[in-house]
Amino acid sequence: MKSINFETGYKEFTINDDPERVIRFNPTDADILQRFRKALDDIRGEKKKLKDVGLKADGTASEDEMFTLEQASNELEKFNEFIRAELNYIFNSDVYDAVFAGQSPLAVVGKEQKLLVEAFMEAALGVISEEVEEASKERVKRYADAYRDSKGIHKTSAAKTGDI
Numbered sequence: 001m002k003s004i005n006f007e008t009g010y011k012e013f014t015i016n017d018d019p020e021r022v023i024r025f026n027p028t029d030a031d032i033l034q035r036f037r038k039a040l041d042d043i044r045g046e047k048k049k050l051k052d053v054g055l056k057a058d059g060t061a062s063e064d065e066m067f068t069l070e071q072a073s074n075e076l077e078k079f080n081e082f083i084r085a086e087l088n089y090i091f092n093s094d095v096y097d098a099v100f101a102g103q104s105p106l107a108v109v110g111k112e113q114k115l116l117v118e119a120f121m122e123a124a125l126g127v128i129s130e131e132v133e134e135a136s137k138e139r140v141k142r143y144a145d146a147y148r149d150s151k152g153i154h155k156t157s158a159a160k161t162g163d164i
Helices: 034-049 068-092 096-100 116-151 155-163
Strands: 013-014 016-027
Touching: 016 068, 016 096, 034 068, 034 116, 068 096, 096 116
Parallel strands: none
Antiparallel strands: 013 016
């Protein structure tokens, strides 16, 4: 079968430097930050609904007076599937398994005792924001250079005179 090949703009990123855990996204995708913020808000909203479900440190359900273990486990499973859908929505591909590598996204991690999903979202937002900003600067520079060239403006004189 023949293949249609073209530049997609995707960049690859490893999760915690593990070459087996890779996610990809296009930093010039104008909607990725929008999708990220929407997904983050949606996850926070769903998390609030779980406030009565007890969690163990590994992200599994604990039994208490509000929920039986089975009920709590069912609620956590629904939330895990919700997280999967939201992460895949952000990146337009199935990244859940690469990100969590079999761990519960509700596992408590780090000195700040954050949920694993929260730790990932914070780290990912930093990388995504940085990549989007860099891609944006490159586009602006390319268009500014093309404009200068079309007007016969040299970069050094534009910088000195403030033409652009």
